[in-house]
Amino acid sequence: MKKVILLFVTGFTVFFWGCTNMAPETIEDDSVNTGCTPQFPEMDVTYDNYVKKIVTRYCIECHYGGNSPGPGDFTTYKGLKAYIGNSFYFMVIQDQADMPPGNAPLPKSMRDSLNIWIQNCAPEK
Numbered sequence: 001m002k003k004v005i006l007l008f009v010t011g012f013t014v015f016f017w018g019c020t021n022m023a024p025e026t027i028e029d030d031s032v033n034t035g036c037t038p039q040f041p042e043m044d045v046t047y048d049n050y051v052k053k054i055v056t057r058y059c060i061e062c063h064y065g066g067n068s069p070g071p072g073d074f075t076t077y078k079g080l081k082a083y084i085g086n087s088f089y090f091m092v093i094q095d096q097a098d099m100p101p102g103n104a105p106l107p108k109s110m111r112d113s114l115n116i117w118i119q120n121c122a123p124e125k
Contacts, residue, residue, distance in 0.1 A: 036121035045117040047077045047124045054110060055080060058100040077124045084122050089115075 045051070055074050065073030073079035091097055093115050097105035105111060117123070 038120040038123075040116050040120055043116050043120065045113050045120065047080070047117070047122070050113060051080070051117055052077075054106070054114065058103055058106065062101070081122055084118055088118070093118075 059070075059074045059080075062068055062070035063072050063074035065075065065079065072083050074083070091099040092106070093111045095105060095108075097111070100106070106114075
């Protein structure tokens with residue numbers, strides 16, 4: 001009986017923690033990021049000098065807006081930034097990522113750089 005109670009409490013805790021610590025999937029405007037502090041300020045990973053090349057090569061085939069098979073329009077900085085959040089991390093950056101289809105996960109060094117970009121407040125330039 002103790003095992004059943006322990007399993008229930010553990011499962012409930014994990015479920016509750018996961019639900020309360022979820023970030024919004026999309027960011028509607030830049031005002032949400034006004035309090036963002038870059039975690040790796042010495043790392044110069046920006047949309048213009050790095051991320052755009054990756055997105056162009058691996059993402060915009062499906063995420064080009066309009067009637068594209070994937071949600072969002074990743075052809076612009078603003079379009080991509082609206083999708084930065086927990087789902088982007090789980091679908092693109094983590095080791096078990098499933099995006100992009102046919103190339104997932106991306107090489108670890110590429111995923112690490114994308115993670116640095118996000119942790120540095122996803123700068124454009």
